[in-house]
Structure formats: C-alpha cells, structure tokens
Amino acid sequence: MAPTMAELTNTQPSTDISDFVLHKGHGVKGLSETGIKSLPKQYVQPLQERLCMTKTVPQDSIPVIDISNCDDPNVADAICNAAERWGFFQIVNHGVPLEVLDNVKQATHRFFGLPAHEKNKYSKRNSCSNNVRYGTSFSPQAEKALEWKDYLSLFYVSDQEASALWPPACKDGVLEYMRNSETVIKQLLKMLMKRLSVNEIDEPKQHLLMGSRRININYYPICPNPELTVGVGRHSDVSTLTFLLQDDIGGLYVRDLQDDSWIHVPPVKGSIVINVGDALQIMSNGRYKSVEHRVVANGTKNRISVPIFVNPRPHDMIGPSPEVLATGEKAIYKQLLYSDYVKYFFRKAHDGKATVDHAKI
C-alpha cells in the first residue's frame, strides 16, 4: 500500500523518495496522491529553468488552422508559414474523429490509474521489450533536478507486436489514435515538403520523413509548489513532426523566436498541436523551426497529453535535403545517423536546443 503523507515527507532521505517513485513504480502520480504538501528537494529546479510568468505574453498565440480543405493552396501556405515562423500550430477539422481523441485520453487515464506494481511491469528494469517503457521525469540518471511527469513510451513496430506487448489497459485506444492520425500526418508532410521543392513523396522519402513512430502517454499530477519545478523542461523534439493531443487543462508553452518570450498553447476542443522537430529543421536546412517548448506543473489539476513523434527510421541518414541545396544554398547541418542523433538527445537532461546545435557544420 502507498505510504501516507506523514510517512513520506520532505524530511525523508532522498533515497526513500527515489525508491518510491522510480524503483517501486509509484511515479510522481503516487507521490502526489500521498497528499504530500511540499515539493521534495530533488524536484526543485534551478531558477533559470522555472518559467517566470513575466516572460510570457498572454495576448499572443500560435496559429489555429482549419485544414478541412487540404487542397486549398491557402491552407498549405498557412501551414508552411506557421512552420517557418513559429514551428508550432494547431489544426482543427483534421478528420480524426472526436471519439478517437476521447478514447485515447480515456486509455491514458486507465493506464495511469493502474496500481504501481502493474505499471512497474513496464519499467526499464522490468519491461520485456525496449519498445515499451514506463518511467518518470525525462532522464533521471542524467538530471540534476527531476521533472514532475510520468510517462509510458511506446515505439511502434507493428500492430502484431503492439497487440502482444503494449499494456492491455491502453493499447486499443492508442493504436486507434495512431491509425487515425496517419492520413493527416501524410497530408501535412506533403504540404511542408512542397515548399521545399519536394513535389512527390516517394517511398524512400516517406521512410525518411515518417519511417518510425513513437507514441508517449504523459501524466502530470497535481504538484505541491508548482512554481519551483517543471512538468517538462525546455527542449525541442528530435522528430520530423510531433502530433500532440492535450486535454483541457493547459500548461504547454512555446518559445517565441522573435522576442524570446514564452507563449501559452491554449487547449482548443478537438484540435491537435503540431510542431516541427529537429529532423525536419535539419532536412529543411533551417527553414522550418524546431522550437523550444516546456510544460509547467499545476498545483490544482492533473493533466495528460499524448504526443506521436513521427520520425525517420533509426538507421536513416538525415541531413539537408538535396532539393533544398539544389539552388546552391549552403548546408548548415551535417549528415548524421538518426539513431546517433537520438542517443545524444537521451544521454543528457533537457537542455533547450543543444541537440540540434550539435548537428551544425
């Protein structure tokens, strides 16, 4: 049984908290549910990593784009302009049924609602596959301060593997959401690549752009002293595109490239948040922006999100597209093996744009 608040407080040695959260699999959700009243010290972030509300701009927002008519050149323009200017946008009327979005949110709550010992079957230590991983924070062994988030990360190989290995509590909802997202992901990539003079997405290009997918289900429980920590620290994604469903709580902030402020991404019913990842920034030779973002912790509400990271395959080489360089533009990024790039990202704590800077020539 989970300890009570009196048994598990800030006065406990940090090894007890780590054992409870990390090793026994209670996660920060379990910690939050003990009724803990103050933030354990290992979650206290350095000042510069907390989001200072004076650096947020409440009146600004990223574009919300209606994509019901994908063949309309104005829609493609809006998508490509947003990818260049913001690196982030929301789409509505995208064709993924509301019911599918609701089902995957329910599936997420079902998984995190399981007892710790059930979730812990999928931890790094216990999981029977590297493609299924339950964990907490981002990279606890590399971090000086932990992040207030639990997750289940699922690397998709095939429906058959997913059926055999993914947790029964969530697999159907997650698979349904993945299947339903495929058409719109292809449409978005087609529009984005056209502006880069890639007029046809043939099979090799399709593999490079979306040859592998990872889906995470994230849980950000109620946090004591949310102002002292983060849900997710500043980072950009290593994907080509990220396709993110959030619930109605809010808390995701995006860096405004023009003035360094942070902009909230408000929940819009039925919308999907799309962001450019590092792989697309590299392939576009810097034209599309993989922008830093972060999630704040919340003192009164639990939040979930479900990102699909649309990626190259691990063994693909990524670099600026030949079509982009055909005009004589100078490459600003090296050619890299995608799996090396991803390993570099996961070896360290979240650190803003350091991963993509590492790919510069």
Ligand SMILES: O=C(O)CCC(=O)C(=O)O
């Ligand atoms: O929870 C969110 O809204 C964003 C999560 C995120 O940025 C990520 O998982 O990479």
Ligand SMILES: [Fe+2]
């Ligand atoms: Fe992200």
